[in-house]
Amino acid sequence: xxxxxxxxxxxxxxxxxxxxxxxxxxxxxxxxxxxxxxxxxxxxxxxxxxxxxxxxxxxxxxxxxxxxxxxxxxxxxxxxxxxxxxxxxxxxxxxxxxxxxxxxxxxxxxxxxxxxxxxxxxx
Amino acid sequence: xxxxxxxxxxxxxxxxxxxxxxxxxxxxxxxxxxxxxxxxxxxxxxxxxxxxxxxxxxxxxxxxxxxxxxxxxxxxxxxxxxxxxxxxxxxxxxxxxxxxxxxxxxxxxxxxxxxxxxxxxxxxxxxxxxxxxxxxxxxxxxxxxxxxxxxxxxxxxxxxxxxxxxxxxxxxxxxxxxxxxxxxxxxxxxxxxxxxxxxxxxxxxxxxxxxxxxxxxxxxxxxxxxxxxxxxxxxxxxxxxxxxxxxxxxxxxxxxxxxxxxxxxxxxxxxxxxxxxxxxxxxxxxxxxxxxxxxxxxxxxxxxxxxxxxxxxxxxxxxxxxxxxxxx
Numbered sequence: 001x002x003x004x005x006x007x008x009x010x011x012x013x014x015x016x017x018x019x020x021x022x023x024x025x026x027x028x029x030x031x032x033x034x035x036x037x038x039x040x041x042x043x044x045x046x047x048x049x050x051x052x053x054x055x056x057x058x059x060x061x062x063x064x065x066x067x068x069x070x071x072x073x074x075x076x077x078x079x080x081x082x083x084x085x086x087x088x089x090x091x092x093x094x095x096x097x098x099x100x101x102x103x104x105x106x107x108x109x110x111x112x113x114x115x116x117x118x119x120x121x122x123x
Numbered sequence: 124x125x126x127x128x129x130x131x132x133x134x135x136x137x138x139x140x141x142x143x144x145x146x147x148x149x150x151x152x153x154x155x156x157x158x159x160x161x162x163x164x165x166x167x168x169x170x171x172x173x174x175x176x177x178x179x180x181x182x183x184x185x186x187x188x189x190x191x192x193x194x195x196x197x198x199x200x201x202x203x204x205x206x207x208x209x210x211x212x213x214x215x216x217x218x219x220x221x222x223x224x225x226x227x228x229x230x231x232x233x234x235x236x237x238x239x240x241x242x243x244x245x246x247x248x249x250x251x252x253x254x255x256x257x258x259x260x261x262x263x264x265x266x267x268x269x270x271x272x273x274x275x276x277x278x279x280x281x282x283x284x285x286x287x288x289x290x291x292x293x294x295x296x297x298x299x300x301x302x303x304x305x306x307x308x309x310x311x312x313x314x315x316x317x318x319x320x321x322x323x324x325x326x327x328x329x330x331x332x333x334x335x336x337x338x339x340x341x342x343x344x345x346x347x348x349x350x351x352x353x354x355x356x357x358x359x360x361x362x363x364x365x366x367x368x369x370x371x372x373x374x375x376x377x378x379x380x381x382x383x384x385x386x387x388x389x390x391x392x393x394x395x396x397x398x399x400x401x402x403x404x405x406x407x408x409x410x411x412x413x414x415x416x417x418x419x420x421x422x423x424x425x426x427x428x429x430x431x432x433x434x435x436x437x438x439x440x441x442x443x444x445x446x447x448x449x450x451x
Contacts, residue, residue: 013225016222019229020225083218086274087274104217104218105217105256109228109229110232
């Protein structure tokens with residue numbers, strides 16, 4: 001069973017994703033802020049990280065930077081899942097090492113699930 | 124004091140910028156004081172009277188200048204705050220809308236058991252979430268255009284190829300409304316512009332042309348009972364390309380035509396025919412085109428149809444800054 005860490009402050013999205021991905025044989029670990037997310041990434045070393053950018057305590061960019069700076073977590077693929085769609089945000093996240101950048105509101109749930117499945121297979 | 128920096132913050136043209144106005148007023152006051160002084164010197168014998176007059180005049184002019192520039196500053200600040208507010212609210216609305224959309228996607232997903240009535244309600248919910256999503260996106264685009272932060276990405280592309288792609292997107296809508304779409308015009312040079320901008324502009328004009336086609340040909344006035352038809356024409360205008368979209372739909376009432384590019388304006392046709400829309404589409408299209416150095420216009424006759432056209436320079440490598448926000 002593949003492990004996914006989902007760092008996102010909206011609990012409703014955690015619920016939807018957990019239910020949608022449970023069907024696909026994934027185990028989801030939820031973190032509601034950047035600090036917890038970073039700690040869980042180091043502890044659990046998941047196969048894939050889904051990361052929002054607007055987060056309490058540590059924002060998504062800070063989390064991404066810390067993940068890529070740490071030898072233990074730098075190889076974990078990170079998919080940024082956010083509603084920020086300014087070019088500078090996209091560029092910054094890609095420069096910091098995000099594998100994919102998805103603007104949430106532009107995709108259906110099934111499309112995002114498919115992308116997660118594809119990314120976790122490559123991981 | 125950095126006048127250019129402050130003016131950029133307000134997003135106004137230079138001559139409407141409070142700081143610039145204050146600067147100009149200062150120069151005018153100095154000129155008028157010097158002029159008054161030379162007049163006083165020539166016609167008034169008593170230098171004390173001249174001095175008093177000059178001081179009074181300076182005081183009055185300075186007060187007027189202060190009041191005028193202060194008013195402009197307040198207006199510009201209110202406009203900036205409004206645009207910022209729209210941007211923040213739109214961003215904040217996106218997250219709960221995504222939650223709703225994905226929650227509904229899950230409920231409507233494969234294997235979910237539901238009866239016909241529930242399915243019907245789910246579709247209503249999905250349609251309304253989609254409409255709200257579009258409105259939020261439109262508001263965000265308006266706020267970005269007004270703030271001058273819309274992300275343009277220029278590159279070289281074939282317009283004909285892009286039109287083909289847009290037509291594929293509209294295939295089902297045109298079939299559903301029984302509209303035949305033709306493209307006319309010989310091959311034109313490649314454009315150096317933002318393809319997503321052209322896609323947006325053409326998509327919006329086509330969407331309107333399909334929405335306002337005759338739904339029921341029998342309901343059309345006598346002599347108008349022909350097949351719904353849209354013709355896209357490409358014309359090489361030397362330094363720019365002109366794209367025309369002609370339809371034989373319901374047209375725009377003459378009294379509505381001058382308002383058609385205004386923010387939130389919906390013509391009486393739109394209301395009567397109960398078509399959905401926020402009234403932002405053509406406003407956005409016009410603002411974006413102008414930013415890209417292009418123009419848009421139309422001719423229309425009620426019950427006969429409309430022709431919308433837009434032009435874009437072939438190689439506009441430097442976009443004009445939108446510095447004058449549209450009020451509305």
